[in-house]
Structures are given as structure tokens and as C-alpha cells.
Amino acid sequence: MKWTLISLTALALSNTVTAEDQAGPASIEEAADRALEADTLAWDFVEGITTEVGPRQAGTEAEKRARLWTRAWLAEHGFFNVADEPFEMETWVPGDIAKARVTAPFAQDLAVLPLGNSAATPIGGIEAELVEFESFDELLAVPDGSLTGKIVYLSHDMRVSMDGSHYGQFGLARFAGPTVAANKDAAAIVIKSVGTDYHRNPHTGTTRWGDSATPIPAGAISLPDAANLERMFDRKGDRPITLRLEMNPRNLGTTLSGNVVGEIVGRNPDLPPVLLACHIDSWWNAPGAFDDGAGCGIIAAAASHVAASGQPLRTIRVLFAGAEEVGLIGSTAYSEAHIDEPIGVGIESDFGADRIWRFESNFRETNPDLHQRIANSVARFGVANSTIEASGGADLNIVRDQGGAIIDLQQDGTRYFDLHHTPDDTLDKVDPAQLQQNVAVWTQVVGILANEERSIQTGGMIPTAPATMEN
Template sequence: MGDKGVLGLKNKALGTGVALSVIAGLLATAAWADAGPATIPASALNSVKELQKRALAGSGAYEVVESLTTQVGPRLPGTPNDAAAVAWAVKAMKDMGLQDVHTEAVPMPGWRRGLERASIIAPMPQPVAVAALGASVGTGPEGIEAEVVRFASLADLKAAPDGSLTGKIAYIALPMARTQDGSGYGEAVAMRIAGPAAAAKKGAAAVIIRSVGTDAHRTPHTGMTRYEDGVAKIPAGAISTIDAGQLDRLLERGPVRMKLVLDVGPLDPITTYSVVGDLKGTEKPDEIVVMGAHLDSWDLGTGAIDDGAGVAIALASAKLIKGLPEKPKRTLRIVLFAAEEEGTYGAAAYGKAHAADAAHYVLGTEADLGIGPVWQFKLKSNANAEGAIAAMAATLKPLRVIQGADGEGESSDLGPMAEAGMPVAELSLDATTYFDIHHTADDTLDRIDRPTIDQSTAAYASVLWLAMQAGGTFRAPGAK
């Protein structure tokens, strides 16, 4: 899970560099032809039982993550691994028989990670585990040395007197709360996004944050940050939660000086690619049910849970649906988005490229919060969708998935299409331990549990299948 735009869990926190509210203005949404309430035929309900049985017996999702993380590894946009991931995804889709498999170009800024090192030099020398934040400018190879000034929160930093941090390193120490729905991320990640600009306004030479994570490991969490126009860009890094605790204790006893080396920085603009493939419907091929995940990852680990798991759930769901005796009525589109971590650039490019087709998108969902299990299903109800939502919720009960309160499903890469009016179903993946390894070197294949990702695949495949077979529309009457 990267940082989302203005919609969804991560979107609320990020205020992404590619503002989805602006993109939404580009989407010329056509009026959805009122086809009446969505209804799910009995044959589809019977087929979903077989779909779940096959998924729980071995969905194939683990094998997808194993292949991606072993054959490609980390997938930072602009790197050779990124290009290898695009080729891997194209081949995977073609091998499983998807149609119209193609790539879609995504232009974006380039960025490189280099040497990262931090150490406390007074009162007693000791190393500090640090990772640069994405888009951070560098200190240069020589680094900087300065006094550390602690703030309990981003709000406290913003309240500091102007000029009070001149020549110093600002340190934001807010811990992240552990929650099943991942809601603790929203408050904590704000310091990562806005911290550098806030610190620069006070004169700071650099900023460090307590890692946005729920672990107690000496592995720092990276993630994207943002600079503001007209505000000095200063180096930004995250220290591990363990080192944050040590730094807190030292600062309670007196002044602390730190040396910070972040030999990182921006590169020339690059072009990466989203990968798209369809399982064509036999009766309504122009009506699209879309399943999204993001192909890119941060570079510290191998991107297994973020978002290799989502890629695997998407591809495994499509393969399971393709293997059913009953033929799909609508088209299932798998979109493996580029550059989600760096600011949902792939989502922006996809939304702009498909603006004219927005009214043909029946329903969308995405997987970008780890392996699961799926514990909750949500889809905003209306007069047309009410009956179908109840039917979907009923089919998910054997998987121990509850129906959540009525409300918009959260989305990241599907944000532009949701802004255009596409209904979004949320299949809530359990995030209780997700942020222990999110954006760290520990995001590796050994974190993937087969039965858990099989259950998640069963849930996603069920909702996708029922949406593909449903008659009518999930959109509210008269919706645009």
C-alpha cells in the first residue's frame, strides 16, 4: 500500500501530487443509461460457490507473488526492475489468456536512492537506522551535522516560532496507532507528507520522522513526501521506531547532535507503464468491471505485500473466473497501475486516457492493503444497488466477511474513475499487522500466508464475478 490520492485511507492523508480533484475535471462523464436495479441471476450465485471452493483449495495467488518478487524483485519506477516488472505482467496476462493486453505510458518525475546513513554523535556516538523519503533532496555525500529538535506532532512543528530551527534538524516523533482498518495511518502519515515543508518554513536544515509504522523493529519505513512551491526543499528521512525510542530518551536528558547523510535526489523525468488486460464478456463486452492493484513498489524490500499481494489477488481472481463453466457476461478488466507509491501517476494517466469511456464502468475494486484476510464488504447503497449488495454480502458470509456500514468504497488508483461516477466496492483487507512491514526491507515473500491470500482472492473473485453477471446498474437512478 502506497500513498493514495484524495480518496480512501491513504488518499485522505496524502493530498497527492497529482490532485485527483483536478483530474476529475478532465473526466467528461456521460449520463449512465438507467438500466434499472442491479439483479444477480441464480446461476451466478451457484457459480460463486464453486469459485470460492476452488480459491480456498489453492487460488494460485501465492505463486504469482513468488514469481513477481523472485524474478523481478523491487520495482521502483525508472529502474531496470520496473521495466522487467512491466514485461513480467504483460507475459503473465497473455499466458493466462487475457485479451487486448497492452501497456499505457505514465510520465512522472525520476528519483534515485543512494547512500543513507545517520548517527548520533553527541552525547554518545551510536548508529541510527534511517531511510530517505521518496522525492527527498539529498544532503550530498558529506552529509550535515546539527542539533536535533523534537516535536510530538506535525501540529507542534507548525506552531514553532519562525526561524527557531535555523541550522537544526527537526524531528517529528508521532507514533502510529495499530488498527484493523488501517485508520491510524491517516494521522501519522501527515507528518511524512507535510513535515519537510513545515520544517523548512521554520529554517530547519533537514527533517527526520519516526517511521510511519506499527512495528518494533530496527527497519525504517520509507514513503513519499511532498514539497511546496516557494518553500526551500530540505533533506527528509525516516528513522526506525526503535531508534526513535532511543532518540526520545536521549533528548529527555539533554541536547543531541546528529549526522545525517542522504545521498539521494531527483532525476530527469521518466516514463513508466501501467499494464492492462481484459477477460471479455460474451453478452455485454463494452460494460467493464475493473480490478486494480499497483505494479510498482518501494525499493527496500521486494514489494510482496505492497503490492505484490494485490497484483496476485487480481490475476488469480481473473484466472479463477476464466475457469468457470459459466461464461462471463460483462468484461473483467485487470489494471496493474504504475507509480502508485510516488503519487498515483498511473491512476491519473489512466483516468485521463479513459475519460470518454467512464460511463461504461459498471463497478470497480482494488487490492492494496496487504494479504488480508478480507473481513468487510462495503458498497454505497442506492435504489438500484440495494438488492445486489445484499446478495453479494450473503455470498461472502461463508468467508467470514461482514457487511460494513453504507458508504463509499475506498480507492486509490481507481480514484479518477470513482470521481467520474464509477461505483467502488471495498473489500477491506485486515491491516492489523500490515504496517509492521509496510515500506520496509521486510516486505518480502515470507510475509505471504497461503490460506490468508486464498481467502482474500475468494472474496474478490466473488464480488467481481457477481458484478460481471448482474443485470441492470449499480449507479443511483439518474446518476452521471
């Protein structure tokens, strides 16, 4: 992309409208319908960041380039108050060696990647007996100290689900399995990747050591390799299976990450803004088109379409959070920095790019009229109403911390965990038509919220701040 002062100024002015230009609900509906047929902004964002930046692991130079790129994109497309809000983090990188080989009794290589925050093996690797656990609970049940000198293999039974609900249950193999193995005195752990594809691509992702464990080498093997390994256990008889594992991740110490923010400025600055969130970082092994380049494109496009239909009543703020993959560090930093700034409602897009099929809020009981109005407005896009209470995406910590209003626009996750944290998370997996449906639904919902005068959480009048007392 090329940016000039003239083009930036012209684009900014094109999005500055007066109260007389304010669009009513019909204009929002028309903007959403047009987005369904012809939106190009979301594609422009995800195509641009995956092509011109690529993989962008938190705390690295690549993530810094992603933040610079995003700031320029937002400025070019008429957002105001664009900024990079830096924060410090401890940064782990994967290294350039990741090898796993069954050495007996059925010698062969396995495709493996380190898990985030894994320790390194000694140079040349470690070789030890491999002990199989079919579930997290089975590993949890063995006595402390019972795995001294052994390598754990941890499996699970994750399946495809439209709402991604299996991830929360079977993701324990990755989130907590390495910590449990370390506390049982294992020398290392390899897990069956937390995913649903059968390509020979391991799924990486972070693991949480906490204060209870000293990190050990922790890797994930691909699902086909996991299935092969489990067949080996079924037929090994009395023979032990031995594995040689070599990985060289390392910690860089303290580096900078950051959150990128921008705004479509509303007519009434006293009304709490609508916060649209995504995350800008990805893992090192893919350009992060599904996770979460598309999500960032969706929120930016929706904000732009609402602005193009007339200056909204409330400010729309976009948050491109940094360092989400490695532990929601950006989301936490944003909440700490802005906790005293009330948010009217928060929404996040971080579940790929396939169509939205369900609408949820956490104010269905406290503001039923608004909930139903939004539900009715998106039904024409194939989005169903729901009684499930929205809990919000990972980068909405500030809204949860404030006890505020949250909406979840649930995407079809059938394909998501085929791609999640793998080298297959590439631009060609994004379906432009489904991406446009996302933008259309978001435009409709954000347009309603950004022009809502009353409290979104309760439907009541927003109280006026008390006068300042002077001594």
C-alpha cells in the first residue's frame, strides 16, 4: 500500500460528517446489505497484512511491523485517534529445531512443533521411554513423581463442533497437560495436537506453567502421527516405546508489544463508546489469516461502513490487541490502562471468517427491547437469536472487568480447528462470500449500537456525571 498526505487527508475528511448528515436505521440496513454483496475492505485488510507482514508472533519485530502496518491502514481508511499503545512482555520464540523420532520398536519420525513457553531439550535431544495417557484426567490421576525420567504422550478426543465447544474441554491437554506432567517429574511431554484436521501439521499454542511447575520440553504432534503412535501402543506388547525429542526454543527476555487503537468519532462524546476487538498477533508458523487477520478486517470494515452511512451518535473504537496468543497480555494491558473509561458495549471477532449463525448478548433480560431489535435485524442474514448469555472474546477483558454489555456474533467453527495454529492458516482458506456475510452482520449490529441513546446494558437513561466539588 502507498500512503500520501493528500490521500490521508481526503479519506479522513470523507468520513467526517455533520449531524445533518446523520443516517437513520434504513441507511444502516442499506449499508449492511451493500456489504453483503460488495464489501472489499475486510479482504483488503486480511490480504494486505498476510502478504506484507505475514506471521507476527507477539513481542517480535514481525509483530511490530504488523502494528505499524495496521496504523497506516486505519489512517488511510479514515479512522481518527490512531495509536500504538505499547506494553512490555516476556517473549518466548520457538527456535529452529523441532524433531521427534520413535527409536523403538517401530522406528520412524513424527511431525512435531514446540508449544508456547516450552523449555528446550539438551543439545542433541533427549531419549526416553514414552508413557501413554488417553486423557488429561488419566494423567492427573497418577502419583506425583511417578514419571521420573519418562516422556509423556497425552491424547484426547476432540471432535469437530460448529460452536467450537470441544476446545474448552479437550484443550486442557495443551493448556495444563505440560504443567501436570512436569509436576509428576516427567522429562518431557508430547501431546496430540488440539485440533480436528488430518493434515500432517502439528497445532502449536501456548501452555501455562504458573508457579507450580518448572517448564519441561513440551511439543505437539500432528493428528495423523498421533493416530499412528496410538496404533504402536496397541501392538507393542511388552516392549517399551522410546522417543527421541529435540527442540531449541528460548526466551528473549523483556520486549515490547502493543495494542493498536483507532476511532470513528461519534457526535456525543459523553456516551460510552462501542468497542470492537480482534487481535493482531499470530503464531510464527502461519500468516494468521483465520486467526485473526480476518477478524481484524471484519471489525475495521464494519466500523467504516457505519461511518460511511453517517456520523454515529457514539464513538466506535477498534482495538487490535497485541500478544493475545501468548496469554491475553494485550487485553490485560488495555484494561489496566483504560479501566476508568466506561465502555458502552464490547464485541470481538476471533473465530475465523466463516458465516455468523447465532446472536447472543448478556443483556437479553435487562434490555430485552434492544436485544430483540438486534436479533430481528440480523435474521435476514441467516443469524438465529439465542438465550445463551454472551461472555465475550478473549480481548474484551476491559468490558468484563467493568461488568459491561457484551455481544457475541457466533461464527461457524466447523473448519476453524482444522486451521487453528497450523501452517495451513493462510489466505486461500478465507471464503470471500462468507467474509462479506460477517461484515454485513457486524455493520448492522454496530450501526444499531452506535446510534443507541439509552444505556445498552439496561435500557435506562445514562446518568450524568456529578459536578466536580471545588475546595
